[in-house]
Amino acid sequence: MRDSDRGKMSLRVSAIACYCLGLWPLVAGSADIIINDSAPPGRFSRADVRAIFAMRQRLWPNGEQIKVYTLADDHPVHKDFVKNNLNMFPHQFRRAWDRMTYTGTGVAPIQLDSEQEMIKKIMNTPNSIGYVSKKPDNAKIRLFDYQ
Amino acid sequence: MRKFVCSTISNGLLLLILSSLPGAGMAGYLPDEMQVHGFLAQSMFHTSDNNLFGQSDDGVSLGLTEVGLNTSYQPYDRLNFAIQGLYRRAGDIDRGSFRVDYGLADLTLLEHDAGRIGIRGGRVKIPLGLYNETRDVPFTHPTILLPQGNYFERSRSLLTSGDGGSFYAEQHTDYGDFIFKFNYVVPLGNNQEIRSIQLGPYALGEFSAKPTVVTQLSYELNGGEYVFAVSYADLELGYHPLAGDRFGAGTSFVRPLMISAQYNGEKLTLTAEYNYRHNVMKGYETLPDRRFATESWYIEGSYRFFPKWQATVRFDTIDGNTENRRGTGLEAIGLPSHAAYAQDWTIGLRWDINGSWMLRGEYHRVHGTLWLPQADNPDRLRTTQDWDLFGVQALFRF
Numbered sequence: 001m002r003d004s005d006r007g008k009m010s011l012r013v014s015a016i017a018c019y020c021l022g023l024w025p026l027v028a029g030s031a032d033i034i035i036n037d038s039a040p041p042g043r044f045s046r047a048d049v050r051a052i053f054a055m056r057q058r059l060w061p062n063g064e065q066i067k068v069y070t071l072a073d074d075h076p077v078h079k080d081f082v083k084n085n086l087n088m089f090p091h092q093f094r095r096a097w098d099r100m101t102y103t104g105t106g107v108a109p110i111q112l113d114s115e116q117e118m119i120k121k122i123m124n125t126p127n128s129i130g131y132v133s134k135k136p137d138n139a140k141i142r143l144f145d146y147q
Numbered sequence: 148m149r150k151f152v153c154s155t156i157s158n159g160l161l162l163l164i165l166s167s168l169p170g171a172g173m174a175g176y177l178p179d180e181m182q183v184h185g186f187l188a189q190s191m192f193h194t195s196d197n198n199l200f201g202q203s204d205d206g207v208s209l210g211l212t213e214v215g216l217n218t219s220y221q222p223y224d225r226l227n228f229a230i231q232g233l234y235r236r237a238g239d240i241d242r243g244s245f246r247v248d249y250g251l252a253d254l255t256l257l258e259h260d261a262g263r264i265g266i267r268g269g270r271v272k273i274p275l276g277l278y279n280e281t282r283d284v285p286f287t288h289p290t291i292l293l294p295q296g297n298y299f300e301r302s303r304s305l306l307t308s309g310d311g312g313s314f315y316a317e318q319h320t321d322y323g324d325f326i327f328k329f330n331y332v333v334p335l336g337n338n339q340e341i342r343s344i345q346l347g348p349y350a351l352g353e354f355s356a357k358p359t360v361v362t363q364l365s366y367e368l369n370g371g372e373y374v375f376a377v378s379y380a381d382l383e384l385g386y387h388p389l390a391g392d393r394f395g396a397g398t399s400f401v402r403p404l405m406i407s408a409q410y411n412g413e414k415l416t417l418t419a420e421y422n423y424r425h426n427v428m429k430g431y432e433t434l435p436d437r438r439f440a441t442e443s444w445y446i447e448g449s450y451r452f453f454p455k456w457q458a459t460v461r462f463d464t465i466d467g468n469t470e471n472r473r474g475t476g477l478e479a480i481g482l483p484s485h486a487a488y489a490q491d492w493t494i495g496l497r498w499d500i501n502g503s504w505m506l507r508g509e510y511h512r513v514h515g516t517l518w519l520p521q522a523d524n525p526d527r528l529r530t531t532q533d534w535d536l537f538g539v540q541a542l543f544r545f
Contacts, residue, residue: 047320050370051261051324056317074454074502088370088372089412091451092411095411096371098281099280103249103280104217104271107221125179
């Protein structure tokens with residue numbers, strides 16, 4: 001076996017090993033976080049986005065309450081969003097939301113069934129935030145900017 | 148057999164009603180300000196010796212049924228109402244009862260974009276360790292039975308919820324989130340299990356709890372990837388003896404201090420909690436006044452080997468009295484020496500079939516009988532030191 005073949009072989013073996021260990025990202029895309037056009041501009045960090053979706057940061061900088069919408073835990077766009085935008089895992093959000101819901105200490109985000117429903121909700125709900133695979137061309141929906 | 152059939156039918160009916168509810172909720176009948184959630188869980192247990200949740204020894208006990216339904220309503224940004232009803236049937240400790248688990252008004256006093264301060268009044272949950280607040284919500288913990296050394300099934304009524312108020316403060320920073328809770332509540336507990344824990348099986352009177360302080364500080368990093376918490380409670384129980392009782396009108400103080408840590412990775416979750424309970428018993432006349440410590444801890448690892456499958460291994464241990472870990476002389480109050488401790492190795496498997504259904508099973512190898520319920524085992528001297536426990540649970544949620 002030549003050296004280059006051996007290199008390719010070991011690359012393949014490590015790729016298979018990574019895949020088996022779940023280290024290989026199956027889908028690498030990140031989601032577009034979208035907001036209703038009424039939401040105020042501001043400087044937001046990734047920690048802020050995490051806190052908003054964990055329902056811990058409940059207000060926009062202008063004092064209006066943030067309306068948070070999500071998709072189901074196993075929805076591919078939800079998985080992309082949580083993993084690639086926030087560097088978290090769906091079960092971490094599930095834990096936080098369940099704790100609130102079942103102790104009376106908070107309210108979980110409203111879960112929607114599809115991206116179409118998400119677009120409709122964000123379009124029609126002032127101060128709302130959500131995410132889709134690609135931001136639609138719509139004057140009432142803005143891309144949410146964060147560092 | 149008839150009991151089995153009846154219970155299966157009634158649970159089935161309940162399940163049918165519950166499963167029709169989310170349809171109503173999701174179809175948009177409810178405004179966004181209002182949410183309804185709930186669950187139904189049925190567990191079965193078998194033990195090699197000793198009883199848990201009914202007659203499980205040499206048989207199968209259908210003894211643990213849990214149904215929960217909650218709703219919340221937010222009329223204003225700063226005000227939220229929440230209530231949860233629980234139906235629970237657990238062996239001979241609780242032969243089927245409904246209770247309001249929490250029912251509260253939550254008023255935000257001060258809120259800014261990085262945190263808030265507020266108060267909750269009514270019936271509130273008691274924050275002790277990582278799981279006490281959601282101990283009756285099965286899918287929030289990896290195994291059917293929580294580590295019993297730290298989350299007693301038998302004294303549960305004392306610590307599930309209390310009537311009173313709670314002050315809370317939350318602050319989220321780039322370095323993690325801080326959550327502080329300070330509760331001043333009257334615990335609801337007043338049952339024979341607490342009496343048995345305190346005074347053994349021969350006592351006749353009743354315990355009642357005085358207003359109690361329970362407080363917790365928790366710190367979460369990376370949206371809950373790392374969780375640390377310190378919890379403390381100061382419980383005071385007054386004993387009211389009956390005529391012919393061998394004990395006087397004494398008072399017991401139970402002060403648990405709990406330290407918790409958890410790592411939540413993509414596939415691996417590691418949890419450890421340590422509980423040091425300082426106990427004081429005085430004024431029981433026939434018992435000398437005494438102070439002693441109860442110590443318990445557990446370490447647990449869970450691995451999600453497929454997205455919907457999780458395996459868990461845990462070691463859980465408790466010593467009722469750190470100065471008498473072997474239980475010398477317990478026979479005098481009707482308990483075997485192995486009622487002084489319990490060590491429990493658990494393996495469990497959980498399958499989250501979809502967002503609504505979950506199935507899981509577990510096996511426990513237990514050395515010691517400290518946390519066995521008195522009601523399920525009236526004659527403690529006939530319990531067995533080393534025993535096995537098998538459990539399965541089916542759950543539906545919405």
